[in-house]
Amino acid sequence: MRIAVDAMGGDNAPQAIVEGSIRAAKEFKDITIVLYGKQHMIQKYINEELENIEIVHTDEKIESEDDPVRSIRRKKQASMVMAARSVKEQENDALFSAGNTGALLASGTLIIGRVKGIDRPGLLATMPVMADKQDAFNLLDVGANADSKPNNINQYATLGTYYAKFVRGIDNPRVGLLNNGTEENKGNEVTKEAYKLLKENDAVNFIGNVEARELLNGIADVVVTDGFTGNAVLKTIEGTALSMVKLIKESIMNNGLKAKMGGLLLKDSLSNLKDVLDYSKHGGAVLLGLKAPVVKTHGSATSEPVYQTLKQIREMLSSHVVEDLVKYYEGENIEEKE
Known part of the structure; x- marks a missing residue:
């Protein structure tokens, strides 16, 4: 190779x-x-x-x-x-x-x-998850195509399923459509039409719409969306992870001896948290x-x-x-x- x-x-x-x-x-x-x-x-x-x-x-x-x-x-x-x-x-x-x-x-x-x-290759990222039984999920497209059509999103689901199955070893990856609600009738015209196509796609295990607030809880193994939204979500997760680590560190350092002693006791746990939030440990973004x-x-x-x-x-x-x-x-x- x-x-x-x-x-x-x-x-x-x-x-x-x-x-x-x-x-x-x-x-x-x-x-x-x-x-x-x-x-x-x-x-x-x-x-x-x-x-x-x-x-x-x-x-x-x-x-x-x-x-x-x-x-x-x-x-x-x-x-x-x-x-x-x-x-x-x-x-x-x-x-x-x-x-x-x-x-x-x-x-x-x-x-x-x-x-x-x-029609259009999609950029797939592997992102961390806070769930015990799942360490990551795949998000695509995260920036290859700012304007995606429903059929593009449907193809992303098939591409993501193959990646999750054969590279990450997940037998039957759950595929979710990123949306502003879980109900079938939620979203704009693109997501509504994409939902219909995904329901009919026999190559994927489609579980319906998923909300952004549930992504890090392991709601799905593969999450599909347009490139503009996916890139915004990717950068939001990256920024939030870095800000959380920085905030915890500053809280420990700026709150006296007791906080610093507590921080010392929690050093290993905080190190594990940083590792969980470190998206780079999952590799790069794949143009599928x-x-x-x-x-x-x-x-x-x-x-x-x-x-x-x-x-x-x-x-x-x-x-x-x-x-x-x-x-x-x-x-x-x-x-x-x-």
């Missing part, structure tokens, strides 16, 4: 990308990580020789402020573009970047290509609906999220989830996995 990595993408590139890649390469000997970027900058952070890390030198990089489509067409030698092209040409099996999100979406769609039958895995992690990612994302990509490749989706949408029968 070969993973093409845009080593120049992200705020902390190439150091964080290289360090996370080295950790993954040491732990998983069945993957080869191919780092695309300026060789002298990448080599600076590699202090040992690893058989399953390769470097492909590139002269350009796509900046965060670059226009997505224009940049991938004009910067042919950019690290992201060359990595995407290597996947299209089947030199590598998956693409990973922490760089410009729009450019990565364009690279995935225009270079690697959509699965036949998918393409002919190969394309995964994006946060632009400010450190080596830990990079490692977790490479681990996630390895699981995707091992499960053959993309191949199964291609077969499904091309009308072939998918053999039951043991």
Whole structure:
């Protein structure tokens, strides 16, 4: 399994990308990580020789402020573009970047290509859950398509179901439609029509409408919505988690010796809470609906999220989830996995 990595993408590139890649390469000997970027900058952070890390030198990089489509067409030698092209040409099996999100979406769609039958690929994120029997749920679309049609949302449900089943190991994933109420007649015209399509979709276990306040309680395994709403929800959850940890820490530090002593006693519990709220431990956001895995992690990612994302990509490749989706949408029968 070969993973093409845009080593120049992200705020902390190439150091964080290289360090996370080295950790993954040491732990998983069945993957080869191919780092695309300026060789002298990448080599600076590699202090040992690893058989399953390769470097492909590139002269350009796509900046965060670059226009997505224009940049991938004009910067042919950019690290992201060359990595995407290597996947299209089947030199590598998956693409990973922490760089410009729009450019990565364009690279995935225009270079690697959509699965036949998918109108618009959706960006899937894995988010934490506070329930005892469930550690996460999948939310999509979280930003690939600001304006989604009912049929797009219905396809997201099928894509999310395959991911939850074959990558996360959930036998019969519960799919919920994010809405402003649980009743069937709730929502706008898009969600009402999407509800009808989801009820008729035999490929998913549709449980109806779900409200945003129930997401972290494990109401569903997969939650589908349009990209504008999904992105807003994703950032709200991220921001709330960071604010909660900060608020607890400030409350302990600003309320005298007794609070600090209590905080010391609760140190392990608070550390566990922080781990639960840390969405980066679940990997990056997956652009589902393409002919190969394309995964994006946060632009400010450190080596830990990079490692977790490479681990996630390895699981995707091992499960053959993309191949199964291609077969499904091309009308072939998918053999039951043991």
